[in-house]
Amino acid sequence: MKFWxxxxxxxxxxxxxxxxxxxxxxxxxxxKLPSKVRAMPRTKDIFDHVEAIDPNGQRKAMILSVDFxxxxxxxxxxxxxxxxxxxxxxxxxxxxxxxxxxxGTDIGNEIVLRLAREHNKVYGKDYVLLGWKPGLVAVVxxxxxxxxxxxxxxxxxxxxxxxxxxxxxxxxxxxxxxxNFTGSSSYGYWVIYGYNEFGVPVAAGVTSVSVADLYPYLxxxxxxxxxxxxxxxxxxxxLVKDRxxxxxxxxxxxxxxxxxxxxxxTYDADDDDVTNLAHRFKLNEANLRQILEKENRFEKxxxxxxxxxxxxxxxxxIVEDIGKRFLEVKIEKQELPVDRAEMLMLADFxxxxxxxxxxxxxxEVQGLLKxxxxxxxxxxxxxxxxxxxxxxxxxxxxxxxxxxFHQTPLLxxxxxxxxxxxxxxxxxxxxxxxxxxxVIRVSYPEAEIxxxxxxxxxxxxxxxxxxVKSKGRKRETEVSVERDIFLRGTQALPALxxxxxxxxxxxxxxxxxxxxxxxxxK
Amino acid sequence: MNLPFSTDWWVWIAAxxxxxxxxxxxxxxxxxxxxxxxxxxxxxxxxxxxTWHQALWPIALRPLFxxxxxxxxxxxxxxxxxxxxxxxKLSWLVRIPIALALGWGSGVSIPRVFRASIFHQMxxxxxxxxxxxxxxxxxxxAIILLLGILATLSYFFFSRKEKGPLxxxxxxxxxxxxxxxxxxxGLTVMSRISLLIGRVQFLLRDWLYIIPK
Amino acid sequence: MLKRRIPxxxxxxxxxxxxxxxxxxxxxxxxxxxxSIEWYxxxxxxxxxxxxxxxxxxxxxxxxxxKEGWHYSPVALGAMIVMTxxxxxxxxxxxxxLPVNWQGQxxxxxxxxxxxxxxxxxxxxxxxxxxxxxxxxxxAAYRSFRAKSLxxxxxxxxxxxxxxxxxxxxxxxxxxIGEWVLSVPNMAAKRGIFLGASLAGIATSxxxxxxxxxxxxxxxx
Numbered sequence: 031m032k033f034w035x036x037x038x039x040x041x042x043x044x045x046x047x048x049x050x051x052x053x054x055x056x057x058x059x060x061x062k063l064p065s066k067v068r069a070m071p072r073t074k075d076i077f078d079h080v081e082a083i084d085p086n087g088q089r090k091a092m093i094l095s096v097d098f099x100x101x102x103x104x105x106x107x108x109x110x111x112x113x114x115x116x117x118x119x120x121x122x123x124x125x126x127x128x129x130x131x132x133x134g135t136d137i138g139n140e141i142v143l144r145l146a147r148e149h150n151k152v153y154g155k156d157y158v159l160l161g162w163k164p165g166l167v168a169v170v171x172x173x174x175x176x177x178x179x180x181x182x183x184x185x186x187x188x189x190x191x192x193x194x195x196x197x198x199x200x201x202x203x204x205x206x207x208x209x210n211f212t213g214s215s216s217y218g219y220w221v222i223y224g225y226n227e228f229g230v231p232v233a234a235g236v237t238s239v240s241v242a243d244l245y246p247y248l249x250x251x252x253x254x255x256x257x258x259x260x261x262x263x264x265x266x267x268x269l270v271k272d273r274x275x276x277x278x279x280x281x282x283x284x285x286x287x288x289x290x291x292x293x294x295x296t297y298d299a300d301d302d303d304v305t306n307l308a309h310r311f312k313l314n315e316a317n318l319r320q321i322l323e324k325e326n327r328f329e330k331x332x333x334x335x336x337x338x339x340x341x342x343x344x345x346x347x348i349v350e351d352i353g354k355r356f357l358e359v360k361i362e363k364q365e366l367p368v369d370r371a372e373m374l375m376l377a378d379f380x381x382x383x384x385x386x387x388x389x390x391x392x393x394e395v396q397g398l399l400k401x402x403x404x405x406x407x408x409x410x411x412x413x414x415x416x417x418x419x420x421x422x423x424x425x426x427x428x429x430x431x432x433x434x435f436h437q438t439p440l441l442x443x444x445x446x447x448x449x450x451x452x453x454x455x456x457x458x459x460x461x462x463x464x465x466x467x468x469v470i471r472v473s474y475p476e477a478e479i480x481x482x483x484x485x486x487x488x489x490x491x492x493x494x495x496x497x498v499k500s501k502g503r504k505r506e507t508e509v510s511v512e513r514d515i516f517l518r519g520t521q522a523l524p525a526l527x528x529x530x531x532x533x534x535x536x537x538x539x540x541x542x543x544x545x546x547x548x549x550x551x552k
Numbered sequence: 553m554n555l556p557f558s559t560d561w562w563v564w565i566a567a568x569x570x571x572x573x574x575x576x577x578x579x580x581x582x583x584x585x586x587x588x589x590x591x592x593x594x595x596x597x598x599x600x601x602x603t604w605h606q607a608l609w610p611i612a613l614r615p616l617f618x619x620x621x622x623x624x625x626x627x628x629x630x631x632x633x634x635x636x637x638x639x640x641k642l643s644w645l646v647r648i649p650i651a652l653a654l655g656w657g658s659g660v661s662i663p664r665v666f667r668a669s670i671f672h673q674m675x676x677x678x679x680x681x682x683x684x685x686x687x688x689x690x691x692x693x694a695i696i697l698l699l700g701i702l703a704t705l706s707y708f709f710f711s712r713k714e715k716g717p718l719x720x721x722x723x724x725x726x727x728x729x730x731x732x733x734x735x736x737x738g739l740t741v742m743s744r745i746s747l748l749i750g751r752v753q754f755l756l757r758d759w760l761y762i763i764p765k
Numbered sequence: 766m767l768k769r770r771i772p773x774x775x776x777x778x779x780x781x782x783x784x785x786x787x788x789x790x791x792x793x794x795x796x797x798x799x800x801s802i803e804w805y806x807x808x809x810x811x812x813x814x815x816x817x818x819x820x821x822x823x824x825x826x827x828x829x830x831x832k833e834g835w836h837y838s839p840v841a842l843g844a845m846i847v848m849t850x851x852x853x854x855x856x857x858x859x860x861x862x863l864p865v866n867w868q869g870q871x872x873x874x875x876x877x878x879x880x881x882x883x884x885x886x887x888x889x890x891x892x893x894x895x896x897x898x899x900x901x902x903x904x905a906a907y908r909s910f911r912a913k914s915l916x917x918x919x920x921x922x923x924x925x926x927x928x929x930x931x932x933x934x935x936x937x938x939x940x941x942i943g944e945w946v947l948s949v950p951n952m953a954a955k956r957g958i959f960l961g962a963s964l965a966g967i968a969t970s971x972x973x974x975x976x977x978x979x980x981x982x983x984x985x986x
Contacts, residue, residue: 042904046577049903053745053752058762068934070944100595100891104750105743132599133891135606136883161606165806167660172802179803183610187858218669222661226668238743242736245952246959249697250676252668259739260746261931521763522749527932529745529899534928536907537921544911566885573893577900589837591890593844594882596820600813600845601852601879607810627804631811637818644768646815649808650981651772652779656805658970659783665970669963673956693949700953701960708961725957730916732954734923735947741902741924742931748899751892 034550038543045536052532056524067520069265072248075255076209076233077269080116083206090206091123091199093173095220096138097130102213102237103137108263108518109235110141110211112270118149118156119274122206123195127160127181129169130216135162138211139185154193161185166216170223174202174230202230207254211235217244221252235262260526263519271517557760567759570751677701700728773976780974820845848882855879923951 069077083090094113098106117124126142128135139159151157160181163169172180177200178190190196198204208230210217217234225232231254234244238259247253257266558564572587612631616624630652636645677698684691707725757763786798824838854860855875863874872880912918923946930943972978 040907045904045907046900049748049900053749054756057749057752057756068940070934070940100888101895102747103888103892104748104753104896105746107750132602133595133887135602136598136880137888140884162602163611163806164603164607164809164812165802167657168802168805168809171660172799172806175799175802179799180806182615185606187605187610222664222668226672227664238739238746239736241739242732242947242951243955243959245948246673246676246956249948249952249956250672252672259743260749261742261934518750518753522746522753525749525752526742526745529749529903530742530928530932533741533745533903533906534925536903537910540907540910541912562881562885565881566889569886569889570893573890573897576897585834585837586840587890588894589841590844591887591894592820593841593846594848594887595891596817597845597848597852598883598887600817600849601856603810603813604853605856607806612807612810624804624807627807630804631808634811634814637814647768647772647982648775649811651776653805653809653812654973654981655776655779656783656801658776658973659780660787662784662967662970663787665963665967670960670967673960673963677956693945696949697953697956700950701957704954704957705961708957726916727919728950728954728957730919731923731946731950732958734920735927735951737920738924738927738931741906741928744896744899744902747892747896751889751896754889 034543034546037539038547040536040539048532049529052528053525056528057521059524067264067268067523069269070258070262072256072258073262073265074269076113076207076257077116077266079207079231079233079254080113080120080122083120083122089123089198089204091125091195091204092117093125093127093205093208094138094142095130095208095210095212095216096126096128096134097210097212097214097216098137098237099131099133099213100137103134105237105259105263106211106213106235107137107141108260108522109257109266110138110209111145111518112263112266113209113235113257114142114145115149115274116266116270118145118151119270121156123199124157125160125177125199125205126157128162129164129166130212130214130219132162132164135185154188155195158190158193158195159185166219167223170219171227174224174228176201202228205230208232209235213237213240215240215243217247217253221247225252233257260519260522264517264523265519267517267519558758563759567755570755574751699724704728769979769982772982773979777974777976780970784974848879848887851875851879851882 080092083092092113094110094117096110114124124142126138128138142157142159145151146153146157153159161184163180165172169180177196181190183189184193202224208220208224210220210232212234213236217232217236220232220234224230232252233255234247234253235257236244236259238261241256241258244253244256248256257263558567569587569590572583575581576584612624612628615621616628630649633645633649636642679691679694679698683694703721703725705725707722707729753763783798783801786794821842824842826832827835827838854862855873855877856879860873860876861871864871865874865877867877867880910917910921912921926946927943930939930941930946934940934943969978973981
């Protein structure tokens with residue numbers, strides 16, 4: 031009897047302690063995040079809608095309306111982060127504003143500015159922060175007429191008309207989705223004055239408290255979808271990560287064999303698969319599908335295609351010359367010392383622009399030049415500085431060169447090493463010739479050496495070295511890229527479940543004790 | 553040097569603020585009180601700064617005084633009437649901007665709320681024959697939904713003390729309402745816990761580096 | 766008398782005008798409507814005065830009359846003044862007084878303080894304020910959530926189903942049951958309440974326009 035009574039009067043501090051422990055422990059203990067989060071239909075609806083906003087067709091923007099106070103930030107911030115990542119990954123112009131809550135303005139700005147740095151997005155071109163304006167109904171209605179009427183300037187005081195992105199975005203006609211993150215019922219304004227007045231699709235990210243209240247609007251399709259609290263954030267995070275931020279390993283097994291691992295799945299791929307897919311940016315998808323289907327390889331290559339589709343937006347590539355022909359490539363936080371062939375392969379994967387490849391080539395040719403000259407002068411390569419070169423130029427000029435000009439084999443080798451498709455070969459040729467000329471101009475400013483002679487000297491040597499290099503390419507190499515994004519909501523899920531279970535248990539204990547003691551008293 | 557916690561002193565301030573707020577769990581104490589009042593002050597100060605830089609200056613003062621759109625003197629003067637709140641003798645004048653705002657708001661909202669919240673909602677509640685195509689369940693749920701809506705409405709409009717023909721219907725209404733409130737309660741619990749987790753995440757990750765950063 | 770009649774007349778005229786405007790898709794009607802939106806926002810920018818004046822009066826009175834807990838009022842007022850000053854100066858476009866290095870950029874010390882007061886004080890304080898409720902709700906649920914009657918059993922089971930469906934969403938039937946509860950019985954209740962509230966809202970709006978509801982005038986004279 032005493033037991034049951036005591037069970038009904040547990041001190042509140044014990045309850046606090048149990049709850050605290052059950053929140054903290056799962057957060058610390060979860061080393062590996064839950065890999066599968068089944069998305070509720072309401073979440074999936076928003077994701078699919080954003081997927082259907084075409085950045086290449088009519089460039090439609092996404093408005094994110096930050097209408098929450100700091101008090102509910104932990105629930106809504108992860109939701110907003112996930113949606114901002116999605117917009118950035120898909121190159122959707124992003125407009126961020128606040129109207130119902132003045133205090134949340136800078137939470138939104140902080141999120142977007144931080145993620146923009148991560149994604150190399152340019153202010154005014156890829157995203158715009160509009161800040162806050164008073165008037166609720168007047169803001170939502172006003173944006174439907176003319177965005178600039180409501181927000182003559184952005185958050186930083188720039189005129190909207192001066193921002194390149196806003197040139198083609200006038201009102202809701204140019205907006206593919208309004209995402210409203212709110213701890214109140216401000217989604218109502220967007221529905222009544224945005225959707226029903228102008229037809230702009232509206233999605234809401236809300237705290238769990240108001241989830242049940244949104245169903246009337248969801249049922250009537252006046253809202254296209256909903257992110258429900260932290261759970262909704264976790265679901266959206268997962269959808270975005272699976273589509274755009276996979277962990278990948280590319281293993282070069284041999285001359286014509288790759289093993290590509292996307293998250294946990296492994297695919298075999300050959301040179302053609304990889305290069306073809308890498309060049310899909312020049313082909314349209316239908317073409318590629320045709321080619322691959324003809325060779326019966328579509329099944330195998332499709333996941334890879336999807337992956338490549340997703341990655342170019344998100345990676346930061348820093349290339350540094352670390353002496354001789356080695357380059358150091360930093361992909362996000364990873365540092366990879368690579369040689370030329372590997373570099374070019376990476377360049378292919380990450381869709382690095384031609385100008386960067388050009389720079390890389392130039393750096394390398396400079397290195398080669400030093401090496402060649404060093405050999406000719408019979409001194410250590412490491413000692414060859416620009417000054418030494420300059421001093422010895424005349425000496426070289428005195429010597430007789432009996433080297434035959436082999437342009438074609440050289441360029442073939444380069445093209446081979448470049449793994450470029452035929453149409454790019456010409457470009458590579460031009461790039462290299464230009465690079466050579468530049469090297470000669472820089473390295474021999476005083477020498478009166480004709481272009482053709484210098485090229486003659488260099489190209490043969492270059493040829494030999496490149497041949498060796500292209501063999502070197504075939505050694506085993508592994509390139510691994512980890513996507514390090516913090517999945518705030520996903521990480522919270524185990525703790526959320528644990529805490530909910532403990533509350534359910536406490537309610538049951540309270541009830542059992544209540545009924546047992548009442549019956550006994552009777 | 554790699555310390556096992558943050559060395560950014562602003563993170564420490566944020567952590568101290570967080571702990572000060574949690575101190576209420578032990579009992580009401582001066583530290584909590586100070587933290588609470590700092591928040592209220594900061595929030596208002598923040599609001600004022602944003603109001604000036606985002607609203608007053610760019611949409612009211614600059615167009616009027618710098619760009620010379622003289623017609624805007626009218627809304628500007630109406631806005632100025634809010635200041636009469638501070639002057640006891642003229643404080644009745646503050647009713648004018650409030651009256652205008654309410655009048656405008658009501659006039660704008662009536663037709664639009666009717667369309668969006670009543671017309672659309674009622675239309676979405678109708679049971680249509682195509683709901684029974686394929687599987688019968690969507691149709692059955694739609695019928696239950698419609699009955700539930702009618703019962704809930706009747707609970708609000710006819711739950712007077714005196715018994716009428718609709719009294720049993722409104723009793724069904726309460727069943728639906730209670731399920732609705734129960735769902736909201738469950739979700740509220742989840743909401744509060746999510747907020748707690750968010751703060752614990754901050755303490756363990758950004759401050760103490762226990763969760764790898 | 767005039768003090769009440771003028772506001773009432775203004776509400777009536779503007780309310781009816783805006784309602785009529787909705788049904789007239791004419792160019793002039795649209796111009797009037799656009800102008801009204803712009804003017805509304807301009808006038809409404811000043812509404813912050815209401816909150817500010819009551820905040821200052823409240824704390825000033827507390828300090829003057831040394832009411833209980835008055836020593837906290839200077840803290841609130843001080844925080845407000847400091848934040849307003851750093852905000853007004855720090856948010857000015859192109860501001861570079863007393864530059865400091867922050868996040869790899871040269872910013873004014875005012876901008877620096879404003880950002881950090883916001884991100885590292887205001888946001889954590891506010892966010893923690895509500896997260897404390899997690900403990901209270903756990904304790905309150907344990908203490909007072911009793912399945913005493915049919916109605917409370919309904920309430921309790923709906924809450925449990927929804928919570929369990931969140932925890933075990935990956936376990937198919939539970940997740941779907943939760944979703945069903947939310948999208949059928951819950952939606953019926955919420956839509957019923959919603960329709961009722963919308964009708965009531967429209968009625969209130971009409972009352973305001975017609976001057977029947979005049980609570981905003983203050984007093985009951």
